[in-house]
Amino acid sequence: MALIVQKFGGTSVGTPDRIRAVAERIVATHTAGNDCVAVVSAMGDVTDDLLALAAAINADPPEREMDMLLATGEQVTIALLAMAIHALGHEAISFTGAQVGIVTDAGHTKARIQEVRAECVKDALADGRIVIVAGFQGRTPEGQITTLGRGGSDTTAVAIAAGISADICEIYTDVDGVFTADPRVVPDARKIDLISYDEMLEMAATGARVLQLRSVEFGRNHGVAIHVRSSFNDHPGTIVKEADASMEQAIISGVTHDTSEAKITIRDVPDQPGVAAQVFSALAEANCNVDMIVQNVSEEGATDISFTIPKEDLARAKRTVEAMVEHLGARAWSVDESIAKVSLVGAGMKTHPGVAAQMFNALAEADVNIHMISTSSIRVSCVVSGGQAEKAVRALHASFGLAEDEIVAEAAPAARGGN
């Protein structure tokens, strides 16, 4: 007997048949003696269809009205899923994000959750009902409808789980869990059974798309255990939770890669205080989501600044940089749209020197040239040419023995490289 939140994405509820299958899974969980809350996304392509309708009417629609429009997608799913559960002879009740008390700020289309008032969920569970909640949406304290941005349904699920102190938040997806690398690139990639929030955050931030970054943050901040698992079978998936003694601390948890970014380099910027602040303040104002930033040591009073950004922000970033290059006194700037970021993530690297060195060696042996390097305490990321991404991932996966149950760290004397 547990209190379980289950989240199903748009593909899982894409047709009436699939909604019925989801209903059967929820009812099975309920019949086994658990209290169940299901969080669902909009059906299949519904959100894209709504976006197309909006685009046909206004190229730059007000964000408040965009949220009013998009929130209908999940509302349709929750009603249909509740109907499907009733058809199986069980009591279900659906709630929109506004009704369920997902209170957000007023940042329409990308609102942040401020509070979860889940009284109605607790009441309905106490009545023996299955509760269905619309993912991706909430409301401001004043009652305006908001949406949480891309991947928001994962965040809703974790937030509801936190709000009702659920035992586990299950995120159903089309893969069996979180893997040591993308199985499409590395066929012998291994499913990870247990991973800490911090490692999962680094993996999500560097390319593992199975779980949304914000939902992991929310889980960490509120201590919600997350179980990423397949909606196609009953195999256990990957559990994301606080690192503890029970968790075997692998040196390396996984290799991730991300080809969705572009790199901009500004050359021969005068090495003076405030230059970086100027560049990145301007980019922030232009709503460019800067990821890696590398500035190397100065030569003859000038330095190069490189950074990566999502390709969707590239047009804005180019305009911003172009407008400031002369003012900065920089010599030139360039863009590389064909890059990949390849990252090694592992909590164990904190206490194992030499991981970075082994990574650079493995890339060198695979004849992969490194453009940029950036590290955190549990991650090393290298920017390489886009066409070499898969080769790099395979080389790293093999070098660190990730396909095996036991992680092999080669003895390597050098400290982790950094910038």
Place this chain on the structure above:
Amino acid sequence: MALIVQKFGGTSVGTPDRIRAVAERIVATHTAGNDCVAVVSAMGDVTDDLLALAAAINADPPEREMDMLLATGEQVTIALLAMAIHALGHEAISFTGAQVGIVTDAGHTKARIQEVRAECVKDALADGRIVIVAGFQGRTPEGQITTLGRGGSDTTAVAIAAGISADICEIYTDVDGVFTADPRVVPDARKIDLISYDEMLEMAATGARVLQLRSVEFGRNHGVAIHVRSSFNDHPGTIVKEADASMEQAIISGVTHDTSEAKITIRDVPDQPGVAAQVFSALAEANCNVDMIVQNVSEEGATDISFTIPKEDLARAKRTVEAMVEHLGARAWSVDESIAKVSLVGAGMKTHPGVAAQMFNALAEADVNIHMISTSSIRVSCVVSGGQAEKAVRALHASFGLAEDEIVAEAAPAARGGN
């Protein structure tokens, strides 16, 4: 400078192009110096599509979840219409029925409005904005989403107009107004410029589909003037308001007909107190919406009871009657699915005897046989064979000279017939 509520139905907002056209009309009204509130239905076939989705999942879905589902239809329209108005450079804000404070009872799928708390509408108008409201929907005092049933958007428009003391509630439709008869049946039918609430109620109840019965009731109860007009042109339509001295009181306002009902007759029912109560209580319990009831004088201690019901209630009504016929001691019962109700409506008939007689004469001359007769103080309805409905309507329209500006009442000595 006036405060105007404008209601647009599903056909008027069926495509992005049509939504743009509606936006242009609203903006024109606003630019002319008026405060504007628009009430809209779901786009075209959206409601039918949602019903089909629900039917694919549950043949008998819970009504609360049906409302959750259907309410999304208007929510999509309000967001798109607000976007379209923004695209024209004007400020608009949309509200769902729940947000705008349409408070209803908990009668899901056919909720009744209890209260309109339209503060947010007044506030937005005071800010100079155009306000867009989702028709057809509201919420219970506890925040459950409800819908108002068929034609509910008209009722929303009139309720909002009452709640903000609007000067006029304009109902935009695909015809030029209310006509003396259905123009598809009577080509020379004349548009009515002014009509009283009571006459409009009788016309709506007997087949004039241009305005929903409940919206007229709401208008009468709250003194809201309603202007039924075309969304395709700027011609004045029909104004529905309290009868007053300025309103020329026509003897006959119009002829209506309705072929959507069936007739059930129970023969030789013992003529005892309580028999009719038994029959119609049972039908009410079976949720059958009985319209006309005729019981004739008793012969040899037995009588016949006939009544009409919408064809959609016929299956339930048959089961109910079949189950009670023996218990009632009735001899037999029968069903006629091919009937039409033809009605004459006019406030002037209160003071003009002979209208019914002239009606019966006109039908006799057209060789139309009358099955049932029922009257109110401003209406006479006859049930005739379904195949003779159009002939009957044309005969009555001609006999009472409704195509002319002046209404002709033939001198006729007999009092209005009754039952």
